[in-house]
Structures are given as C-alpha cells and as structure tokens.
Amino acid sequence: MTFLQFALNNVKRNTRVYLAYFLSSVFTIMVFFSFAVNLFHPVIVGKRGGAIEQILGQTEVAILVFSFFFVLISVNAFLKVRSKEFGILMILGMSNKQLRRLVFLENMVIGCLAIIVGITIGLVFSKLFLMLLSSILSYGSLSFYFPYKAILLTTGFFILIFLGISALTPLLIRASNIVTLLKGTKKANREIKFSIMQSMTAVLLLGTGYFMAVSPQLYDINPLLDKIALFIENLPYAEIFLTASVVIGTYLFFSQLSIFVLHRLKRNRSFYFYKTNMLWISDLNYRIRDNTRMLFLVTIFSTVAFTAITGVYALYSVVKDEALKENPFALTYTSYSGNENEQQHIKTIDEMLESHGFHYEKYQSKVIKQVSKDSQVIHVIKQSDYNKRASALGLERVVLDKGQALLVPVYVRFDPKRDKTLSQKNIALDNGEINLEVVGVAPKVIFYSGLFRNLVVVNDETFNKITDIQEKYHSYSYDIPDWLNTIEVTEKLRDELGVGEYGQYFWSTRIEGYQIENQNKKLFLYVGFFLGAIFFLGASSFLYFRLYTDLNEEKRKYIGLSKLGLSFNEMKKVASIQIAVLFFVPYILASIHTYFAINVLQTVLYSSVFNQFLTVIGVFLILNIIYYVYVRSRYISYLKQFMVQ
C-alpha cells in the first residue's frame, strides 16, 4: 500500500460518512456549471452587459462563496471527528507534512470526483437548462454548443476552492499534542451552563429583528407606533442591523435559550421523571450543546433557501397581478392640446386593434393641469369622466357637490403618510377662486401608475368653470380583455407611433411592462430556485453528518440502557423525539425567519404573497418529513442490532 493508496482507501471505505457531503458538492458544481453554460452561450454573450448576464453572473459568485464556506465547514467537521485516527497515525510516525498531504489528497480525491461527476451531469442536462433559459427569455431556442469555457471555469474555480481549503487544514487540525488527539472527540460531559441574560438577549434580538421586519405595516394603529416605524425606516443600514440581530439571536437561541427551556422542563419533576422523559430531555441537553453550531448553520442555510425560493416564487406569481394594478387599462394614449395628429393616432390604434381581432372598450377623459401660486401642480378631471373609468374598473361611482372634491392616488401603493397630496383637506383652484372641500380618496389608480400627480375629481359644472388652464390633455384608455396577446400589435403600433413626442403625445401599454417584468421574474425564479436548493441540500448534509457521527456514541449508550431494561419501543421513542428536535426545530425557526423576511418583501409589492409562503414552507415540510422518516428508520434499525432483547 503506497501513501496514495492509503488516502484513496480512506475515502473509498468511508463513503457513508462522505456521501451527503459528496452529493451536495456534486449538485452545487452541477448548478454552477449549468449557469456557466448559459452565461457563455454565444447568444447571451452577444448581448453583453444585459440583465441576464448580471443576474447569472452574480448567482455564480454567490454559489462560489457558498461553496467555499460549505466545503470549509464540512472539512472542519470531518477532521474533528477523525482526531483519534490522526493521533494514531502521528504516534506511528506520520509527520505534520504527511498529515497535511493525506488530508489534501483525500480532499482532492473527493473534490475532483465531485467536479467530474458534477460537470458530467451538467453536460447531460445542459440542453435542458438551455431550453429553460430560452423559454424564459423567449429567445426561440438556444442551440447546444460544446461549453469548453464553462468546463474550464467550473474546474478552475472549484479546484481553487478545494486547494484553498486544503491549504487551510493546518489551521483546522491543531496537531501539536498527540496525547489530546488520541483522546479524540470524547469530552467528558461537563455541566451544561446557560445564562439567563443571554437567553433573554436571544429573545430580545429575535424580537427586534422581527419587529423591524414588520414595522412598515404597523402604520395607522397607534401614533407612537408610527413614530417608531418611521424611525426604523430612516435608520441607516437597517437591513444589516436587522439581519445581524436575527443571526445572532438564532445562535443564542440554540446555545442558550434552548438549554434554558430544557432546564425549565427538568424542574417540572412530575414531567421530568415520567417514563422516558428524563432520558430524552437530559440527553437532548448534551446533544444541543454539542450541536449548537450545526443547528445554527442548518437554520441559517434553511432560512436562506426558504426565503430565496419563496421570494422568487412570490415575485413571479404576482407579476400579472402587479401589472394589472400598475396599468388598470391595457393601453393609454395621452395627447397634449397642441397635438394635431390626435384623431389620426386614435384612428390608427382603433384600426390596428380591430384588424388584429381585438375587442376593446375606449374611455376618453379630459384632464386640466393647473399650477398654483406656490407652484404646486394640480390635475383636474370631471366627475362624469371619472365615473366612466370607475365603472370600467369596478369602482364605486361618485356624486360630488359643486364645492366638493375627490382625490385620486397617482401610485398604486398610496400611503397618506408619504404621499402628502392625499392628506389635503381643501383644494384651491384658479388661484383661490374656486375652493373645494375634500370628501375622500379614490381607492385606485385610474390611468396608470405615475400619470397625473395630484389628481382631483370635481363636479362637471365646476370643471367647466375653470379658467386657469395650463394644459388640457385628452387621454384615451383602452380596456382590452385579451391584453396578454397584444404584444404583436403593440410592436406594430410602436413602429407607427414611436414612443411619443415631447409636448405632443405619449402612450403606454400594460403588456410591455408585463413582458419585461415577467422575463426578469422568471429569470429570478430560475436562479433563485437553484440557489435555494443548493442551500437546502447543504443544510441537509450537515444534519446527516452530525447524526452519523453521533451514532457511535448513541450505540454505546443504548447497549448499556438495554441491559438495564430499556425496551426497543422505548428506545425508538427516545431516539425519534431527539432526531425530530434536531430536524424540525431548525425548520420551524427558519420558517418563522422566512415569514418575517417575506414581510420585508411585502412592502414593495401590492399583492399579498402569504399563500406563496405557505406553499413553499409546505413543500419543504414534506421534504423534511420524508428525510426525517428515512433517517430515523435507518438510525433505529442500526441501533436495534445492538439492543439486548
């Protein structure tokens, strides 16, 4: 047996230990490679500097950073478990240099194998990935090409990562003292301490983070709350502060709070001494303490996975909804009074729509622009025009007196706190000649988001009396039920009308915004899904490894207990509870984190994404349950062999 064979044997015969790590690495490399194949596709390269290149490129960087830490943490854990083995080898005369070489060789064997397998699987699926991308970008079909650049890039970067980690191993193995190495990972189970202060800090930090996440939604409940919410909003680096407090809070949750809770359970003597309760509670104490870092990492990784996937899924599924809210009408043409081609243009639009077989409803409105003495812009629309639009949009019609006015929001998310124009009590037109009392605010945008700031609805009579007219717009809005198919006709209209002319006319469609958004969100969904999957697999790999390494100690414990008369069913119960805690506490905590993270996202969306959140969390719950059932049954059947029956 040569030294190289020795290293190979170590890897080959330890597959069960390395399995989850290996599979996770393969998947990560496969995804990295597939994105690289997309990124280097001649068609994508041809559109240099586009959003696609940026999103894919940044995802690649994120994968690399993740991989570095994933490999580092995994290798560190493997080395810790093997310290006794290293002690034996060093006593047999292995030099530090040889030890480093051994670890290096083993890492490189696993790493190179993962790279080869990952790229191979990636190649097999590359056509599929290209198809996915081309359907997202509606590019027709991206042809297959031999991605030698992607192969080089993937191999190069991942070899660098494995090399870099190997170079760091001397820091990870503190091989100075053979005697301590030989004693191995077996530490005497010291008394477990926790601090009430730190447990409280955990609650406080998590609470702060969660509160900051929901604070934008707490307006209008209580004036004090409003102040706090505004304060948080104006806080510099609020996101970093929020993230940091949740991350640190999570760590303290496992290192302190969980132990504190178990300690409380222990003090309830009638519960603690009931049947096998004592066994799993006292044992869980040690397991959580020994696995604090693992549980913490699993929680954070799961949170990233859940949030990424919920986020992209939510964004994707509300695109249509958002487009409908942004643009209540499929097409809106607005003409200045000086535009001589107005009728010609409208005719063109009508004919074009008709010739393509679209049914439509046209709503015409006149809008007057005034600028008051304090140079505030006011747009005015008459009640009858408003009511036409309102009934088209399913809003209530309004009836206004001569002295009354209704305000209309200009943005979809109207927020009286920030859009000051919506909190006006009185409106003065014609420089104070006409004074109106505000009777309410319309519930929705009636043109499209951003058009006609400070829009006021007035009685038709009042409208006709207005003398101070800065500009009088004619705005035509088209309601086209079959708007999703208007892309072709819109393109033709753009050929005819262009984007508009300054001081003459401008026009906007729902389909164009929708298309761009849809494409972006699909792209997000594509990369976000895979990023989430990578993180989730990483978390699963940590869990698997910890359970596997704990198994030997568990074996010893259950042999002893079975001799004392612990039945198989009792063992099964104790082991099930313990594994369930290790599996589901991180899951639950990560789900709560995700819920609040999604709340942050909610502040920039008009539609609720709670259902999407439930869907994603539900899918992961099912995955987790499957994984749990599988691991638990293997675990228990392994322990069963050693039980005295």
Place this chain on the structure above:
Amino acid sequence: MEILKLNHITKVYGDKVPHSALKDINLGIEQGEFVGVMGPSGSGKTTLLNVISTIDPPTSGEVLINGENPYQLDRAKLALFRRRKLGFVFQDFNLIDTLTIGENIVLPLTLDGQKVSFMDKKLKEVAARLNIEDILTKRTYEVSGGQAQRTAIARAIIHSPLLLLADEPTGNLDSKAAKDVMELFESINRDTGVTTVMVTHDPLSASYCHRVIFIKDGRFFNEIHRGNSRQKFYQKIIDVLSLLGGEADDLSSIRFK
C-alpha cells in the same frame, strides 16, 4: 549497552493547580531487555510510557533512546524517529478502521515510503510469525480482539524498531487471548532481541517480563527480576503489589493458569 535511559524525569500537569505525575524517575534499560512497569491506578505508569514514547515531553530531566534525546529533535525529525525507531501497542488496539488488517500492518512502511515489494515481503514474514496470514484482507470490525491485538503487534514490529512500547496490551482481552499475546511478546523479544517496555495492571502478564519496575505516586518504588521460574516471579509480583497497597480492584484481573 543501554538502549533507553531516563535521567531525573519529572512531569507536572496543570497551571493553576499543579499536579506532579512523575517525580525524579531514573531508569536504564539494556538492549534486548523485556521490562514491565506496574503500579496502582494514577501512579503515573501511562504518563511514564508517554514520556518514553516521545509524545509527552517531560517537565524536566532527559530521555535518551539509543543515546539520543528525541525531545531535542524538531517535529519532522521526531516523527521520523518514531516511525523508524519505535513500535507501539495499545490497550484498545488503535487500528485504522478504513484499512484492512494487512494494510494496517504495513502502515509504518507506507509512511516511510518503502517499495511495495519490500512491504509484501515484510508483511509475509511478520504475518507468519503472528499467525494471522488468513485475515490479512479482512477489515478491523471482522476480527476478534486477540486477532486485532496481534495485528497491532505486527504493525509495531514490521519495521524492526529499536524499542517496542506496549500500554496494557492485554487489558481488553480474555485470558486465552491475553496468554497468546504475552507469549508472542516473549517470543518476539527472544527471537528478534527487540527491547520491550510494557505497562500493565495484570501480574500474570507482567510475569512474562525479565524485570518489573513498580512506581507509586509518580515515584520509583521497587523493582524485581525474574529468576528461572515464571511461577515464582508471578508470586513475587503479587507480593510487591500487596505491599504497594492501592485499590483492591487493581488485583481484580488476576488470572490463574
């Protein structure tokens, strides 16, 4: 010629509450000797062996192996020294689980970068001597405790070390396996002339030695030499042990032939 020489060895553990594990130990062991070290629990036997093993430096005093102080070597040279000059046998065998029995045995030669043909030749020799030829391709979890310990002994002698060090080699074995292992130690010592130092609890195992050194509370206590009869030597060991006092269960592993 003295192969091992200990001069005024002391070992102190702990900073805040210092505890002396070894106090002024002097010892000389001749080439080819088979020496046992005995003493009650906590007397410093294993510490002494670790100091000799070059893995736990003494607080003061010097260790000379073949006239050389290993603690003056740098780390790389010290590793080389252990690899070529020393052989180790432990109570819990300390085999590498990922390797087969045969691979475990040749490990010292692997670390030394020897040729595979040389390894095969040595493995054949040593396996024949220890009667484990049949299990060379088995894995560590497939063999009995006695076979595992014989494997460990094979690994300890395959490179013909200067000094063979054993820490409770029979501690995890039943009496039959323990007897086999001790007879192996005796015959290896006799045939190859390898100097052997063994720490043990067990008077019966100790009775295979040429000389037994007793330590108590980290100090040298007594030493006795074996005459012609192993039976009488065994009795003498028991007598010293009872004189030593210590815990009653220190004698619990007594086994009669």
